[in-house]
Amino acid sequence: MPWVTDSSAAMLVDLYEVTMAAAYRAEGIDEEPAAFELWVRSLPAHRNFLVASGIDDAIDFLDSWQFDADAIGYLESLDRFDPQFLKSLAGMGFDCDVSAVQDGTIVFGSEPLIRVSGPLLQAQMVETFLLNAVGFQTMVASKAARVRLATGDTPFADFGARRAHAADAALKGAKAAFVGGASSTSLVLAGREYGIPVSGTMAHSYVLAHDSERDAFLAFARQFPLDAVLLIDTYDTADGARIAAEVATTLATEGISIRGVRLDSGDLASLAHEVRGILDDAGHDEISIFASGGLDEHSIAALKSAGAPIDAYGVGTSMTASIDAPHVDVVYKLVHDRHGARMKTSTGKETLPGAKQVFRNEAGGHFTGDVIAVMDESLPGTPLLGQVMAGGERVDPPESVRTAQRRLLDGLAALPEELKRIDGPADPPYPVEISAALSALRSTVIGSRR
Amino acid sequence: MPWVTDSSAAMLVDLYEVTMAAAYRAEGIDEEPAAFELWVRSLPAHRNFLVASGIDDAIDFLDSWQFDADAIGYLESLDRFDPQFLKSLAGMGFDCDVSAVQDGTIVFGSEPLIRVSGPLLQAQMVETFLLNAVGFQTMVASKAARVRLATGDTPFADFGARRAHAADAALKGAKAAFVGGASSTSLVLAGREYGIPVSGTMAHSYVLAHDSERDAFLAFARQFPLDAVLLIDTYDTADGARIAAEVATTLATEGISIRGVRLDSGDLASLAHEVRGILDDAGHDEISIFASGGLDEHSIAALKSAGAPIDAYGVGTSMTASIDAPHVDVVYKLVHDRHGARMKTSTGKETLPGAKQVFRNEAGGHFTGDVIAVMDESLPGTPLLGQVMAGGERVDPPESVRTAQRRLLDGLAALPEELKRIDGPADPPYPVEISAALSALRSTVIGSRR
Numbered sequence: 001m002p003w004v005t006d007s008s009a010a011m012l013v014d015l016y017e018v019t020m021a022a023a024y025r026a027e028g029i030d031e032e033p034a035a036f037e038l039w040v041r042s043l044p045a046h047r048n049f050l051v052a053s054g055i056d057d058a059i060d061f062l063d064s065w066q067f068d069a070d071a072i073g074y075l076e077s078l079d080r081f082d083p084q085f086l087k088s089l090a091g092m093g094f095d096c097d098v099s100a101v102q103d104g105t106i107v108f109g110s111e112p113l114i115r116v117s118g119p120l121l122q123a124q125m126v127e128t129f130l131l132n133a134v135g136f137q138t139m140v141a142s143k144a145a146r147v148r149l150a151t152g153d154t155p156f157a158d159f160g161a162r163r164a165h166a167a168d169a170a171l172k173g174a175k176a177a178f179v180g181g182a183s184s185t186s187l188v189l190a191g192r193e194y195g196i197p198v199s200g201t202m203a204h205s206y207v208l209a210h211d212s213e214r215d216a217f218l219a220f221a222r223q224f225p226l227d228a229v230l231l232i233d234t235y236d237t238a239d240g241a242r243i244a245a246e247v248a249t250t251l252a253t254e255g256i257s258i259r260g261v262r263l264d265s266g267d268l269a270s271l272a273h274e275v276r277g278i279l280d281d282a283g284h285d286e287i288s289i290f291a292s293g294g295l296d297e298h299s300i301a302a303l304k305s306a307g308a309p310i311d312a313y314g315v316g317t318s319m320t321a322s323i324d325a326p327h328v329d330v331v332y333k334l335v336h337d338r339h340g341a342r343m344k345t346s347t348g349k350e351t352l353p354g355a356k357q358v359f360r361n362e363a364g365g366h367f368t369g370d371v372i373a374v375m376d377e378s379l380p381g382t383p384l385l386g387q388v389m390a391g392g393e394r395v396d397p398p399e400s401v402r403t404a405q406r407r408l409l410d411g412l413a414a415l416p417e418e419l420k421r422i423d424g425p426a427d428p429p430y431p432v433e434i435s436a437a438l439s440a441l442r443s444t445v446i447g448s449r450r
Numbered sequence: 451m452p453w454v455t456d457s458s459a460a461m462l463v464d465l466y467e468v469t470m471a472a473a474y475r476a477e478g479i480d481e482e483p484a485a486f487e488l489w490v491r492s493l494p495a496h497r498n499f500l501v502a503s504g505i506d507d508a509i510d511f512l513d514s515w516q517f518d519a520d521a522i523g524y525l526e527s528l529d530r531f532d533p534q535f536l537k538s539l540a541g542m543g544f545d546c547d548v549s550a551v552q553d554g555t556i557v558f559g560s561e562p563l564i565r566v567s568g569p570l571l572q573a574q575m576v577e578t579f580l581l582n583a584v585g586f587q588t589m590v591a592s593k594a595a596r597v598r599l600a601t602g603d604t605p606f607a608d609f610g611a612r613r614a615h616a617a618d619a620a621l622k623g624a625k626a627a628f629v630g631g632a633s634s635t636s637l638v639l640a641g642r643e644y645g646i647p648v649s650g651t652m653a654h655s656y657v658l659a660h661d662s663e664r665d666a667f668l669a670f671a672r673q674f675p676l677d678a679v680l681l682i683d684t685y686d687t688a689d690g691a692r693i694a695a696e697v698a699t700t701l702a703t704e705g706i707s708i709r710g711v712r713l714d715s716g717d718l719a720s721l722a723h724e725v726r727g728i729l730d731d732a733g734h735d736e737i738s739i740f741a742s743g744g745l746d747e748h749s750i751a752a753l754k755s756a757g758a759p760i761d762a763y764g765v766g767t768s769m770t771a772s773i774d775a776p777h778v779d780v781v782y783k784l785v786h787d788r789h790g791a792r793m794k795t796s797t798g799k800e801t802l803p804g805a806k807q808v809f810r811n812e813a814g815g816h817f818t819g820d821v822i823a824v825m826d827e828s829l830p831g832t833p834l835l836g837q838v839m840a841g842g843e844r845v846d847p848p849e850s851v852r853t854a855q856r857r858l859l860d861g862l863a864a865l866p867e868e869l870k871r872i873d874g875p876a877d878p879p880y881p882v883e884i885s886a887a888l889s890a891l892r893s894t895v896i897g898s899r900r
Contacts, residue, residue, distance in 0.1 A: 015648045127612070166587070203574075205470070224473075
């Protein structure tokens with residue numbers, strides 16, 4: 001079946017990027033200098049902040065960007081492009097300068113996450129892929145960070161692969177969930193590719209495939225004598241807990257220990273209390289309780305409030321498909337060209353002109369506010385965008401997902417308490433201002449159109 | 451960057467599938483006969499029916515399923531699997547029989563879409579990928595079919611790539627949208643891979659990159675003298691329409707015609723009326739109006755009701771990310787093994803036992819009701835599942851996406867009118883019954899556990 005890979009990724013492009021490129025070339029402006037920026041227009045409902053993710057993949061994409069022979073052949077077959085244009089496209093690499101925030105950085109609406117500066121044609125044509133990669137992963141990492149706020153120190157695993165939107169979302173979603181604070185993933189491929197710890201035990205089908213729960217638990221624990229987690233809700237959860245405890249007692253004589261039991265349905269708070277009681281009464285307070293089954297940050301917060309004795313969570317669909325905010329309004333717009341700063345004034349879709357920087361202010365270990373500024377302004381605070389590519393060459397080697405996760409955890413620690421609310425909008429929201437110079441530039445650009 | 455491809459797809463698997471497989475093998479039951487079925491538990495809110503899609507990819511996946519050396523090496527590195535088990539996995543191909551509904555088939559909750567029958571280990575291990583592929587594509591095709599019900603005979607293009615959940619969702623989402631009734635896609639890669647017509651014109655950045663809208667329109671139309679579509683809302687839509695009309699008049703003397711204008715923001719109904727007036731007054735009733743910008747089936751239905759003179763729609767985020775139903779509750783469960791029919795009785799997650807078939811009844815050219823039956827029952831109506839793989843070999847060659855789209859369009863035509871409502875739940879919903887034999891089997895299986 002067809003797949004997107006490094007060699008076909010440049011074709012993950014909307015046709016209009018190619019028609020515009022052809023026109024730019026015919027007009028002789030394809031190599032004119034231009035700058036585009038990528039940002040999220042505004043925070044989705046139910047989000048007080050976002051977590052940048054997928055920047056690493058954006059850079060990888062730009063690093064290997066090219067139209068291979070298959071791509072050129074297909075574009076030729078459309079019979080609408082000048083052969084000379086297609087020839088030039090066939091030989092083209094990516095030569096732009098790129099600045100970006102780092103994966104795991106906490107960001108807000110209107111703040112540029114990536115700036116691409118270089119020949120108009122190239123800077124334009126990479127739009128679709130950058131939006132696709134950064135929008136999705138930022139969405140998932142942002143949701144995962146909310147789950148992290150709910151779980152606190154209790155670990156949670158990404159279980160999202162099966163409900164992710166196609167294969168790449170399972171893989172990149174596992175990465176973004178880890179960046180956003182997940183402890184592990186169920187997805188084997190993500191473990192291999194990113195070094196994320198993998199976790200997982202048994203499905204209901206395993207229990208069903210045996211004569212009884214007892215047979216299933218005994219067989220499984222003998223296979224994994226140190227870390228078996230037994231799924232106890234296939235028939236009746238309390239019965240399952242009693243059987244798990246008996247099995248643990250039986251197997252102790254063989255030197256086998258049961259690591260945990262998993263609850264995947266029903267009223268998890270009351271079941272966790274009941275199961276904890278059954279295990280403890282049987283002398284098995286060493287057996288942990290894992291919970292899964294339609295969990296999100298709200299149900300986890302409720303379980304925490306109820307004092308449910310749960311030692312680890314599995315979170316799937318709600319996080320990987322970001323059910324309560326299944327897209328972010330990410331855009332990639334021309335902000336500067338040979339004429340100077342540019343902006344769009346469409347109703348409700350107005351943009352900020354010119355190449356920009358974001359300065360983040362901190363006091364007492366907490367973020368106190370951001371200022372979106374003209375790129376070369378010198379303002380107090382830490383600039384969030386740094387150069388990541390020069391002339392199409394990567395500036396630094398890729399970093400590990402653990403580094404990005406560490407950055408996010410540091411960011412969460414520095415976030416004002418009000419911003420950490422998961423039960424509603426922060427009031428006041430995080431302050432993001434526009435610098436005086438940017439405001440003046442905006443007036444100038446609007447004025448020049450009148 | 452890492453990608454899922456045919457060679458890594460078997461690793462798109464939750465770790466627990468591998469641990470279960472290892473246990474099955476150690477217990478000597480890995481080759482025992484088993485049957486698993488995939489279905490959607492219940493329709494999402496806002497859906498009166500679903501459209502099966504992604505079955506083609508499921509079959510492709512099963513056809514090429516294997517763990518390559520990289521996969522085996524990684525599993526070895528986890529230090530929890532028996533080397534003999536991993537060796538057997540390395541040499542394993544897929545040997546099961548598979549039955550499935552065809553892509554583009556209208557389906558309902560609880561109806562099996564795929565049945566995999568064969569060695570327990572294999573039939574179990576393919577779970578994650580099948581859920582991922584069929585769940586996502588069925589979700590998108592089902593949403594697209596609603597858009598199709600709203601647009602009627604007016605064509606609509608898939609614009610979803612940029613907001614799709616990572617790269618594979620853009621590609622497979624374009625396919626599913628086409629199966630669900632879209633006319634074309636903006637995604638170049640989907641055009642190449644599936645032969646879907648591609649469409650697309652210019653972005654706001656193209657207009658911004660010129661001194662004026664007039665310059666942009668003139669330059670673009672000269673490049674695409676037969677089919678230029680001009681985006682007229684970068685600054686002011688009515689002004690844009692006037693400029694487009696003037697450009698059309700100017701270029702007519704050069705033998706160049708403007709195919710259309712596109713509106714992408716604002717009140718599309720009133721703007722379409724206004725723009726139509728401007729174009730017609732200027733003698734350009736041949737110029738079509740395209741509309742895009744956050745559209746879904748509801749806003750399109752409203753535009754239709756308002757008599758908005760729109761000749762084609764572009765639909766993006768709402769369809770590809772299926773915003774109002776961003777996942778379907780798709781599951782893959784053991785239904786039969788060496789002990790006979792199996793079912794799960796967890797609270798709220800009870801399943802139907804045994805291998806099943808669905809019979810669809812029709813009268814007067816309309817579907818009248820489905821019956822979920824025991825697999826080998828002989829009932830009136832058309833069976834929806836047919837064999838697609840025998841002993842791991844594909845039975846028929848892949849079909850084109852056009853064939854699947856045709857099946858969906860025929861299905862929509864045969865759907866009872868009440869089911870075609872997009873403004874609320876069908877009342878009554880489509881009748882899906884359980885056969886007497888299946889009901890009896892269910893009682894027997896539940897009874898045998900008491």
